Amino acid sequence: MTKIEKDLRMIDKLVFVNPLSLSEYENYFENSLKAKSKIRELMNGQDKIVFEVDNDILGEEKERAFREEFRNQLKERYKVSKVFFVVISVMADSNLILNKHKTGMKFTKKVKEALSKENFEDIADEIILMYSQIKNSFIMPKSYFVISIDPTDFVLMGIGKGWKTCYNPIDGDHFTGAFSAGLDSSTILTYFTTDLEDPEKKLYRRLGVFTPDYKGMMLSTQYPYKNSSFEEFTISALKDTIFDKDNFVAKKDKTIRVHKNLSSQIFNDFVSSPSNKKENLYIGNPREEEILHYGANVSCLRCDSKPALQDIPICSDCEYEVVGDDWEEFIT
Numbered sequence: 131m132t133k134i135e136k137d138l139r140m141i142d143k144l145v146f147v148n149p150l151s152l153s154e155y156e157n158y159f160e161n162s163l164k165a166k167s168k169i170r171e172l173m174n175g176q177d178k179i180v181f182e183v184d185n186d187i188l189g190e191e192k193e194r195a196f197r198e199e200f201r202n203q204l205k206e207r208y209k210v211s212k213v214f215f216v217v218i219s220v221m222a223d224s225n226l227i228l229n230k231h232k233t234g235m236k237f238t239k240k241v242k243e244a245l246s247k248e249n250f251e252d253i254a255d256e257i258i259l260m261y262s263q264i265k266n267s268f269i270m271p272k273s274y275f276v277i278s279i280d281p282t283d284f285v286l287m288g289i290g291k292g293w294k295t296c297y298n299p300i301d302g303d304h305f306t307g308a309f310s311a312g313l314d315s316s317t318i319l320t321y322f323t324t325d326l327e328d329p330e331k332k333l334y335r336r337l338g339v340f341t342p343d344y345k346g347m348m349l350s351t352q353y354p355y356k357n358s359s360f361e362e363f364t365i366s367a368l369k370d371t372i373f374d375k376d377n378f379v380a381k382k383d384k385t386i387r388v389h390k391n392l393s394s395q396i397f398n399d400f401v402s403s404p405s406n407k408k409e410n411l412y413i414g415n416p417r418e419e420e421i422l423h424y425g426a427n428v429s430c431l432r433c434d435s436k437p438a439l440q441d442i443p444i445c446s447d448c449e450y451e452v453v454g455d456d457w458e459e460f461i462t
């Protein structure tokens with residue numbers, strides 16, 4: 131079986147109705163590789179660059195940042211109250227990243243015990259949940275980091291381990307947007323995964339849009355959550371492989387904006403994301419105010435004569451041919 135056949139079979143398993151035949155998918159694949167030819171040059175002729183990510187023993191700096199974040203959120207929620215002091219005193223004798231109190235007990239267990247003693251056991255679960263959420267944004271599990279222009283990686287970029295985005299092939303309103311990213315000349319995909327063969331094992335993904343001269347890139351929203359360790363790894367891996375190391379900057383820059391190409395079916399991550407998720411992290415050579423564009427206009431992958439719909443990469447005429455009078459079969 132060729133890679134394309136294997137990929138199509140994987141898509142078959144995930145989507146409700148796969149509208150694409152092997153030759154149609156081969157066609158998409160070839161057009162995608164063509165569109166990314168300049169990016170492939172920067173990747174030394176490869177479609178994927180894979181890094182092994184070690185089960186990082188997180189340094190003191192991370193522990194410090196974790197403690198500060200935990201303390202801030204605790205204070206914001208409980209003010210300078212009895213609860214605040216009880217938890218802070220347990221924290222003083224604990225390592226948060228390792229979840230370990232000096233007695234050998236887990237930090238979370240010790241918090242629960244200390245709060246129960248003061249009759250705050252209801253609040254304990256709330257605080258433990260808060261702790262886990264913050265921890266999720268700091269840890270870096272043993273995994274692989276991938277920089278990719280693989281056409282199938284784009285198609286399946288909307289699904290991961292326990293999360294989906296609007297690009298997902300199952301019920302995504304913008305499934306065609308995934309093809310749209312695969313067919314433009316400026317978008318690249320980065321992700322962390324525990325299994326290189328299984329798209330549903332992706333832990334985290336982030337798109338990048340290149341500047342027209344390919345010397346810089348704007349990174350998009352982090353999915354499914356922000357993670358400072360993943361972010362740092364992503365930036366340094368891109369710096370080491372693709373960009374000029376001498377002039378490299380990584381900074382929030384609102385003067386460099388990203389717009390989708392007008393009729394592209396891509397979802398505009400950069401403009402339409404909720405404001406708390408919105409990011410404008412620019413990396414690469416420093417540059418002036420600029421507008422970057424991304425997302426190809428996907429024409430029906432079947433007949434190539436009308437634009438594809440937003441949620442399926444074919445046009446409405448072809449959709450009718452695929453589903454036809456048997457639509458009831460597809461609903462049940």
Ligand SMILES: [Zn+2]
Pocket residue numbers: 430431432433434435436444445446447448449
């Ligand atoms: Zn069509």
